[in-house]
Amino acid sequence: AEPVCTADFAALAQRELPAEVWDFIAGGSGAELTMAANRAALDRIALVPRMPAGLAHCTTRAPLLGAPAALPLAVAPMAYQQLLHPDGESATARATTAAGVPFTLSMLSTRPVEEITALGARTWFQLYWLRDAGATEELARRAEAAGCEALVVTVDEPRIGRRLRDLRNGFALPTSVAAAHLDTAGTRRSRQRQAGVSAVAEHTAEAFAPGLSWDDLARLRESSGLPLVVKGVLDPRDVARAAEIGAQAVVVSNHGGRQLDGAAASVDLLAAASAAAPAHCQVLLDSGIRGGDDVLKALALGADGVLLGRPVLWGLAADGERGVRRVLDLLAAELRCALELAGCADPAAARALTVLGARPVDGPGTTGGAR
Amino acid sequence: AEPVCTADFAALAQRELPAEVWDFIAGGSGAELTMAANRAALDRIALVPRMPAGLAHCTTRAPLLGAPAALPLAVAPMAYQQLLHPDGESATARATTAAGVPFTLSMLSTRPVEEITALGARTWFQLYWLRDAGATEELARRAEAAGCEALVVTVDEPRIGRRLRDLRNGFALPTSVAAAHLDTAGTRRSRQRQAGVSAVAEHTAEAFAPGLSWDDLARLRESSGLPLVVKGVLDPRDVARAAEIGAQAVVVSNHGGRQLDGAAASVDLLAAASAAAPAHCQVLLDSGIRGGDDVLKALALGADGVLLGRPVLWGLAADGERGVRRVLDLLAAELRCALELAGCADPAAARALTVLGARPVDGPGTTGGAR
Amino acid sequence: AEPVCTADFAALAQRELPAEVWDFIAGGSGAELTMAANRAALDRIALVPRMPAGLAHCTTRAPLLGAPAALPLAVAPMAYQQLLHPDGESATARATTAAGVPFTLSMLSTRPVEEITALGARTWFQLYWLRDAGATEELARRAEAAGCEALVVTVDEPRIGRRLRDLRNGFALPTSVAAAHLDTAGTRRSRQRQAGVSAVAEHTAEAFAPGLSWDDLARLRESSGLPLVVKGVLDPRDVARAAEIGAQAVVVSNHGGRQLDGAAASVDLLAAASAAAPAHCQVLLDSGIRGGDDVLKALALGADGVLLGRPVLWGLAADGERGVRRVLDLLAAELRCALELAGCADPAAARALTVLGARPVDGPGTTGGAR
Amino acid sequence: AEPVCTADFAALAQRELPAEVWDFIAGGSGAELTMAANRAALDRIALVPRMPAGLAHCTTRAPLLGAPAALPLAVAPMAYQQLLHPDGESATARATTAAGVPFTLSMLSTRPVEEITALGARTWFQLYWLRDAGATEELARRAEAAGCEALVVTVDEPRIGRRLRDLRNGFALPTSVAAAHLDTAGTRRSRQRQAGVSAVAEHTAEAFAPGLSWDDLARLRESSGLPLVVKGVLDPRDVARAAEIGAQAVVVSNHGGRQLDGAAASVDLLAAASAAAPAHCQVLLDSGIRGGDDVLKALALGADGVLLGRPVLWGLAADGERGVRRVLDLLAAELRCALELAGCADPAAARALTVLGARPVDGPGTTGGAR
Numbered sequence A, B, C, D: 001a002e003p004v005c006t007a008d009f010a011a012l013a014q015r016e017l018p019a020e021v022w023d024f025i026a027g028g029s030g031a032e033l034t035m036a037a038n039r040a041a042l043d044r045i046a047l048v049p050r051m052p053a054g055l056a057h058c059t060t061r062a063p064l065l066g067a068p069a070a071l072p073l074a075v076a077p078m079a080y081q082q083l084l085h086p087d088g089e090s091a092t093a094r095a096t097t098a099a100g101v102p103f104t105l106s107m108l109s110t111r112p113v114e115e116i117t118a119l120g121a122r123t124w125f126q127l128y129w130l131r132d133a134g135a136t137e138e139l140a141r142r143a144e145a146a147g148c149e150a151l152v153v154t155v156d157e158p159r160i161g162r163r164l165r166d167l168r169n170g171f172a173l174p175t176s177v178a179a180a181h182l183d184t185a186g187t188r189r190s191r192q193r194q195a196g197v198s199a200v201a202e203h204t205a206e207a208f209a210p211g212l213s214w215d216d217l218a219r220l221r222e223s224s225g226l227p228l229v230v231k232g233v234l235d236p237r238d239v240a241r242a243a244e245i246g247a248q249a250v251v252v253s254n255h256g257g258r259q260l261d262g263a264a265a266s267v268d269l270l271a272a273a274s275a276a277a278p279a280h281c282q283v284l285l286d287s288g289i290r291g292g293d294d295v296l297k298a299l300a301l302g303a304d305g306v307l308l309g310r311p312v313l314w315g316l317a318a319d320g321e322r323g324v325r326r327v328l329d330l331l332a333a334e335l336r337c338a339l340e341l342a343g344c345a346d347p348a349a350a351r352a353l354t355v356l357g358a359r360p361v362d363g364p365g366t367t368g369g370a371r
């Protein structure tokens, strides 16, 4: 039957994929408390529509990094998409372009950035900080040269979280899948299968620089002509700091529950993060977004937009480019419906909605242990 | 066995109905979070009875729109009742009249308003705003001419919510069921079956005007001799606005969880809505009311009465007029019992009860995202 | 195996009893929300022990209505105990006396008060207010003459709650079971079996006066030489009122969830009730107490003691007098253990414990709907 | 498969052990509400990482009682370890030493203290207060002479909690297992099997002094050259008192839910406890700690470290010394990962993290019943 919500695509994807690949994309770290918290928080939050709204016209369009997008949404950077479909990131990028929203290409993509920008995709390039600093800078320049619109630096992965599913599966990349932007020798580790070990985690430990600092980011900001997006902040103080060093946006994220298990649901920090961001710095949210109603909740709590993660992979695994397209079309339809039913003429209007059930960050239950 | 609570009628109804019709009445929109939240909120709310109350006499009678009713309750407008029983709205209206409470006839009824008022029913006529403005006004005049007591304008359906059950079922009205107040050509769409599509939703999109405004309502209020009820507000500011344009009542409602999924439980807005309404504007509640204890909770939080939705349809499907009658008698018995056990001489007295577990709208957890 | 908690006795009792009798004692009213809330509230409440406490000696003894008892606990009034065991209330009273705590004899007992006091039981006599006012007064005099220590007037039953299990079972008393204090003609109704009807509820409606007032209680208080206990208050204002008319104690109770479904858990009102009671008026709690830890929680929240309800009936059904004795011995052992582990030298000391998880009655979430 | 979290060791242990021994270590007291609350509280608490943190180096090392340890963690005192493995406490101590953290030897150990310190273990000696005061003092002196580093006096066991599993199992120690520090006659009771009775509880009642006081602790503090740790406090006032009599640390603990059922989760008291402790008195937490993320939460709420309880026994039962070693290595790996992902250079840095979901002890829901 025709999928009517993104969960339907999850079921289709799981049917297509080897169990360990499914686990790699579906799983979180540790006991998956944070992954569950992301959904629990979004489900707990409730909106108060304004009715009647007298809206002759309603649009889902919104500016992202200064340019208009069809939706207040970009596709999140997600590694190794040929694991899910032979066309890999090209399929995703084509579908994303058709949907009129930006595509974020992971540094760990299986297709090179030039191939993606050549498709005409509005591309943001995501960077992890490599131990080889020169290689990182080189990639930033390469992305700029290829025509990317922004650099998205992911700051919440000084190392990989303990993803127990991958450890149990002894997960490794198949030989057919390789990181297009890293040299083959350097990524061999990610294909070495070993019981009780995640080869992807081993590779990350080998390649990623744990000590990424604000100074590194500031330097990158100055050296590159591209706008900087800082992905993976949760604390409002880090949001403010990102803005100070000139970031054009932050992504409030816990990496979909894949890094620190026990981290707060990202949406529970959103109102505070949004309050901490000056006007020149957009606030995007990810982690747990599954449908248009979730996007509306994020907007109501102050986000300028969201990144869509796993649902995109579900579409890709289910049906390649067409699957991603259907996922994005579904999101667009859901968001339009949600805006109209909430009485919002556009995404920005959602910010005036009253929200129930948000977790107050400065109220009771928020504390540090300092004495 | 004899039903002892309205849930028993749900079971009887489900047995009688084709699965897709059951789904049409039982379902909500999206993941049905709001539908579930309606019940969770009512179950969370707890009352503090006053005992002993020294009540020689206790009555369930209460004024609704200025005239006394046997209960602080009217039957909610619900479309297409011949789906459930060949007698359709006539059966419901007869039972409602016998129970001494107002009946709200949906604009999308399968029996014409004149037939209903001719039964002697105290009838409120519900309007959706049609793209054909003339037709809307014409219906308002027709309702007044037929002897209706009030116009109930439903403001929370600029379009229909995404009701996934109907989409999955490819739900369409059977040819035997037709909207009595709309011309046949105009409603053909609602009977065209198509996989993955709700014909009812398609028809709504075709026929309903999305841009209903407060000005439209104010004009209707002036042009019609009938009292105006604004159904489908949740935000206290909209309650106040309705009162300002002269509405005699509002219905605080999320349409039984069938419109914006993610909308707050209506009862969680009730105390704030009630505080926002001046004395001349009654506050009614619907969405999730299933028994007399729920009615008492609504009264305690400041409602002047409730609309009863699905349980009426359960009675109708189970046993036609007799079924509706039994549902309403059950509600009456339950409410009488609840009032007596709470120590309330009448529905208005419930307002003095202490309530635990209500969600404070201006306290922690309430926020908008404005920065 | 030897029962180690009162739940073990519930299992034994259920095995002994006809299903409809089990349902009669186990059930609550409506959807049994209040019955469940009683337990949920007690489970939610947590205590902070004081350790080390340096207690050479610890006692469970506490004054109840001015006289010392072995435990801060009396057996709650519960009707028709011959339903559970041929010895009925005599068995319960004997076991209670052996345990050194007061026994409350229900007006609807199957053994006469004189038989109970003749056993040497410290007896409190419970009264419902009868339509026949003379009969009520006559019973009060008879209880005094028989040597009872107190009159417990139950004020939360102006009528019986809708106990759906009894309605479904068409429950009626067997002919072998009769109310010892009411004349046989007057109680015939309680033995007339009818589908969909609770004969016990019918009898109550026939016999009980719905209009019991504070004045009635004040008059009784003056006319009788016995101390007055007002059972079935939840609102702190009613606690204060009871004290004003000279009650020596109140029982904060929702009748074990058998009256108003939707009423608050009694323990959630306890702190406020206790704050409202002047020193001369003891505060007892019932509804949901199942073990010594629950008793300690009640004491910590300000109760002077508790009434034990259903667990006593479980013991009676399981093993007659011996069963009740074992239940009470278990409670005594559990309470002693709890006091020692919390660092309390006696029941009164519990009041100094810090309590987490109590529901604040004047904080957020408490509201009335008055506008 | 290789265990990837401590729960995996629980499964291995349960497979190795007789059911009643498993129950003895796994169980809590009463309905095990407190045991469940320990986990629920830790799961409810969420952290806000600081990213990017620019950490060149991250260490798990932390001072415990003034000396550095490899982790902010010591092994909790747990009785009778030969029940789990023939090597008993020696295996545990060897593994603990290898892991670089202190080992707490229970007074009820099956191996003598001299054997443990001879292994080179950094040993803390745990004392219960015996009725035979001379014996208690003698043990303290013996521990000091053997080279222990601290005396840990457990103050929350004036008697044993009602552990229903042990009562149901009629649990007794096998003849092969004996308390190494008590004389054989005195411990005979713990091996006498009796239906419905816990022989361990009987022995405790016989041997332990219920009246341990602050004065006793103060005297011990003065008479012994060893630092004093007071284990088993929850109330901040008791934390302050412990510090006043010169304790060098307290363990905020509910004994893993094995003493007062209904006691608060220890982590819910941690922030208040930490605020009550002056700088010279460390605050350790136990009860429910199962992984590195839990340790990080404790640190964030103000703990200086934790005691690890049952997971150590799981490792011991699963694989003796090697099993304990793997459990501790796992904890170390998890904590290192958690610190890095939270942006903390060392355990002390965690205290600056924002914490969501902590239960405020002085806010709403905290009350005593005093009137």
Ligand SMILES: Cc1cc2nc3c(=O)[nH]c(=O)nc-3n(C[C@H](O)[C@H](O)[C@H](O)COP(=O)(O)O)c2cc1C
Pocket: A024, A025, A026, A076, A077, A078, A079, A106, A107, A108, A126, A154, A231, A253, A254, A255, A256, A257, A286, A287, A288, A289, A307, A308, A309, A310, A311
């Ligand atoms: C399979 C997978 C791979 C990912 N790879 C990357 C990556 O290469 N770079 C990155 O910044 N984030 C990566 N992420 C995190 C996403 O960008 C995003 O933060 C996360 O998926 C959002 O949560 P959601 O999937 O619950 O919506 C990945 C996530 C998944 C599920």
Ligand SMILES: Cc1cc2nc3c(=O)[nH]c(=O)nc-3n(C[C@H](O)[C@H](O)[C@H](O)COP(=O)(O)O)c2cc1C
Pocket: B024, B025, B026, B076, B077, B078, B079, B106, B107, B108, B126, B154, B231, B253, B254, B255, B256, B257, B286, B287, B288, B289, B307, B308, B309, B310, B311
């Ligand atoms: C099958 C069905 C049809 C409905 N049709 C209408 C309608 O025509 N007009 C309207 O204003 N509301 C309509 N409603 C909404 C109800 O008036 C009411 O708001 C809702 O049922 C209340 O929630 P409850 O059913 O949970 O009590 C309909 C609801 C259902 C279940």
Ligand SMILES: Cc1cc2nc3c(=O)[nH]c(=O)nc-3n(C[C@H](O)[C@H](O)[C@H](O)COP(=O)(O)O)c2cc1C
Pocket: C024, C025, C026, C076, C077, C078, C079, C106, C107, C108, C126, C154, C231, C253, C254, C255, C256, C257, C286, C287, C288, C289, C307, C308, C309, C310, C311
């Ligand atoms: C079978 C049964 C009969 C009862 N009969 C009476 C009664 O005759 N008079 C009365 O005041 N309360 C009566 N009660 C209520 C108890 O006195 C008490 O308030 C209640 O059982 C407390 O709740 P618990 O059973 O959950 O502890 C009855 C309760 C039960 C379960």
Ligand SMILES: Cc1cc2nc3c(=O)[nH]c(=O)nc-3n(C[C@H](O)[C@H](O)[C@H](O)COP(=O)(O)O)c2cc1C
Pocket: D024, D025, D026, D038, D076, D077, D078, D079, D106, D107, D108, D126, D154, D231, D253, D254, D255, D256, D257, D286, D287, D288, D289, D307, D308, D309, D310, D311
């Ligand atoms: C089997 C077992 C035996 C224990 N024996 C002792 C003991 O002898 N002395 C003591 O102070 N605590 C004892 N404890 C309590 C632990 O020191 C610690 O407080 C508790 O296990 C922490 O909870 P957790 O196991 O949930 O982490 C014991 C706990 C268990 C499970």
